Amino acid sequence: MSDLLRTFLRNRKAAIGLTIVLIYVAIAIFAPLIAPFDPVARVGRPHQAPSAEHWLGTTRMGRDVFSQLIWGTRTSLMVGIVAGLIVTAIGTAIGITAAYFGGWVDDVLNFLTNVVLVLPQLPLLLVLAAFLGQVGPWAIALIIGLTSWAWGARVTRAQAMSLKTRDFIQASAMIGEPTWRMILVEMLPNLLSIIGFNFIGSVIFTIITEATLEFLGLGSPLATSWGTMLYNAQTASAIMVGAWWEILAPCSAIVLIGIGLSLMNFGVDEIANPRMRTLGNVAKALRIEKRLTRQRMQEANQ
Amino acid sequence: MGGPAFGKHFPPDRWFDLMRFLLKRLGFYGVAFLVAATFNFMIPRMLPGNPADIMLANSGGMIAPEARDALMATFGFIDAPLHEQYFAYLGSIFTWDFGLSVKFYPMPVADVLMQALPWTLFLTGSALLISFSIGTLLGILAAWRRGQLTDVIASPTALALQSVPAVVVALCGLYFLAVQNRVFPTSYAFNPSLDPAWSWEFISSVLYHGFLPVVTLSVVLIGGYLITMRNNMIGQLGEDYLAMAEAKGLSDARVRYAYAARNALLPSVTALALSFGALFGGSLITEVVFNYPGVGNLLYLGIVGRDFPLIQGQLLIMTLAMLLANLAVDLAYVFLDPRLKRA
Numbered sequence: 001m002s003d004l005l006r007t008f009l010r011n012r013k014a015a016i017g018l019t020i021v022l023i024y025v026a027i028a029i030f031a032p033l034i035a036p037f038d039p040v041a042r043v044g045r046p047h048q049a050p051s052a053e054h055w056l057g058t059t060r061m062g063r064d065v066f067s068q069l070i071w072g073t074r075t076s077l078m079v080g081i082v083a084g085l086i087v088t089a090i091g092t093a094i095g096i097t098a099a100y101f102g103g104w105v106d107d108v109l110n111f112l113t114n115v116v117l118v119l120p121q122l123p124l125l126l127v128l129a130a131f132l133g134q135v136g137p138w139a140i141a142l143i144i145g146l147t148s149w150a151w152g153a154r155v156t157r158a159q160a161m162s163l164k165t166r167d168f169i170q171a172s173a174m175i176g177e178p179t180w181r182m183i184l185v186e187m188l189p190n191l192l193s194i195i196g197f198n199f200i201g202s203v204i205f206t207i208i209t210e211a212t213l214e215f216l217g218l219g220s221p222l223a224t225s226w227g228t229m230l231y232n233a234q235t236a237s238a239i240m241v242g243a244w245w246e247i248l249a250p251c252s253a254i255v256l257i258g259i260g261l262s263l264m265n266f267g268v269d270e271i272a273n274p275r276m277r278t279l280g281n282v283a284k285a286l287r288i289e290k291r292l293t294r295q296r297m298q299e300a301n302q
Numbered sequence: 303m304g305g306p307a308f309g310k311h312f313p314p315d316r317w318f319d320l321m322r323f324l325l326k327r328l329g330f331y332g333v334a335f336l337v338a339a340t341f342n343f344m345i346p347r348m349l350p351g352n353p354a355d356i357m358l359a360n361s362g363g364m365i366a367p368e369a370r371d372a373l374m375a376t377f378g379f380i381d382a383p384l385h386e387q388y389f390a391y392l393g394s395i396f397t398w399d400f401g402l403s404v405k406f407y408p409m410p411v412a413d414v415l416m417q418a419l420p421w422t423l424f425l426t427g428s429a430l431l432i433s434f435s436i437g438t439l440l441g442i443l444a445a446w447r448r449g450q451l452t453d454v455i456a457s458p459t460a461l462a463l464q465s466v467p468a469v470v471v472a473l474c475g476l477y478f479l480a481v482q483n484r485v486f487p488t489s490y491a492f493n494p495s496l497d498p499a500w501s502w503e504f505i506s507s508v509l510y511h512g513f514l515p516v517v518t519l520s521v522v523l524i525g526g527y528l529i530t531m532r533n534n535m536i537g538q539l540g541e542d543y544l545a546m547a548e549a550k551g552l553s554d555a556r557v558r559y560a561y562a563a564r565n566a567l568l569p570s571v572t573a574l575a576l577s578f579g580a581l582f583g584g585s586l587i588t589e590v591v592f593n594y595p596g597v598g599n600l601l602y603l604g605i606v607g608r609d610f611p612l613i614q615g616q617l618l619i620m621t622l623a624m625l626l627a628n629l630a631v632d633l634a635y636v637f638l639d640p641r642l643k644r645a
Contacts, residue, residue, distance in 0.1 A: 119337075262464055
């Protein structure tokens with residue numbers, strides 16, 4: 001396991017991504033200590049520009065944008081992780097089950113997955129959230145988690161199918177290992193990279209989707225999150241009155257965590273597909289060789 | 303045998319295989335549509351609160367209380383067993399009768415949607431064309447010249463763009479290019495003082511108003527296509543047939559586009575089908591932020607105004623659009639994948 005971590009960290013993209021994500025996690029954990037003000041209290045004049053007292057300015061309600069951003073980090077990360085876990089659990093279970101049992105089980109599960117994939121997801125989520133009435137962040141996590149597993153199920157199934165034909169799996173089947181052992185001990189560890197990839201991707205998707213739903217006014221206005229910040233900014237016409245800080249602060253937070261998570265996922269992908277890594281190294285080696293040749297030529301000329 | 307369009311490509315016995323493939327896909331889309339329609343039927347019935355009562359409360363007296371029964375009937379809430387309601391509802395789909403809109407009363411929902419649909423198709427179609435062609439081309443170049451300038455600039459940018467939500471791009475575009483610097487308009491699909499006509503004045507107004515929404519949507523989509531194509535190309539690079547092509551003395555561009563890219567394009571087309579959800583979702587957000595009169599904006603207005611017939615009709619149209627787009631990709635696949643021709 002520590003080997004896996006070391007390989008992961010040796011990848012530059014993964015290391016940068018992990019650093020960004022860990023900073024966010026620290027901010028989420030220590031939010032009460034970092035935030036200078038109560039995020040929902042009136043602590044200044046409306047729409048104050050960023051200043052020494054209010055680093056990211058204030059909202060129309062006179063609330064401190066920086067404090068809202070810090071507390072919002074906690075909400076967005078928790079929603080992302082919870083929904084990510086649900087998505088990954090369902091997707092992995094369906095994908096492996098379909099691939100391992102094959103036959104009619106595969107037919108049914110694969111059909112279900114494909115149907116969910118061709119449905120317009122965001123409009124359906126919108127309508128579901130609208131019918132449920134302004135829902136809190138946890139309900140949003142649950143809705144997204146229960147409806148977004150199809151992509152993960154599809155890629156996990158494809159990987160598990162190719163894994164099933166490998167010799168060591170065939171051998172364990174011939175020895176007569178019980179099904180649970182085949183799935184949990186033989187297959188699952190070999191699917192870790194695709195599961196990790198799926199999880200990180202789902203966290204990104206959830207953070208984006210939560211912010212989108214809340215921006216459209218379908219979340220609870222009482223929650224403090226990046227999405228409700230955008231919603232409040234929109235209803236306060238922050239853009240039209242030039243209060244750019246109210247819009248740019250949550251936008252940057254979303255973009256940066258998205259980049260951090262994608263970098264981690266790029267790392268996972270490069271570790272899982274040696275070809276992506278070695279070809280990069282070959283290119284690097286070629287560059288070094290070219291440089292050395294040039295140096296040697298210059299030395300020979302002198 | 304042999305249809306007019308396919309005749310050139312498919313000998314008669316292959317024609318049969320092809321038809322079987324297409325019929326299988328059509329069957330699948332039929333069932334998928336039924337599932338979506340069933341969801342659409344169930345959601346308002348499963349959840350607390352009765353849409354008709356909520357609408358009455360929200361209409362601010364616009365709807366007479368006597369109209370309640372008619373309203374209930376609009377949703378298929380007729381005094382009948384559930385399965386009869388269900389069949390009545392399914393029937394209404396095929397007659398294209400979604401009832402009357404509450405927000406745009408007394409216009410039929412079908413008319414309201416049909417006015418908005420061309421704008422959404424214009425928006426999604428142009429953005430798809432722009433982002434897929436540019437993204438794929440840059441992906442090819444980035445993979446071909448790994449570690450060189452194109453790759454070093456384009457790949458990390460694409461990676462970053464891939465995780466930027468449509469709402470962020472749209473809001474930033476609106477703020478910087480329409481409010482702060484009044485380069486582009488902040489809303490509508492064309493100058494409201496113009497009448498729709500095939501005149502240069504009108505068309506230029508449409509392009510001018512559509513510019514920011516189309517660019518927003520393209521920016522959101524392009525990263526994914528670039529990364530996918532780059533990965534597919536890298537998968538092809540070590541293959542023997544490329545070495546062979548190069549050994550034959552073919553030009554670099556010919557090996558790149560006619561050999562490597564041609565094979566790498568297939569998984570990209572699959573990824574294209576998977577991206578339609580993001581396309582229509584992104585279009586929805588873009589339309590809302592830029593107040594663009596498409597079906598996504600209608601869904602938003604419907605939700606805010608509790609216009610349940612409009613919401614239900616919009617969901618069905620959206621599903622239909624998704625399925626047709628997927629069918630189009632299936633057809634493209636038939637022409638791109640030689641294995642399907644000679645299977």
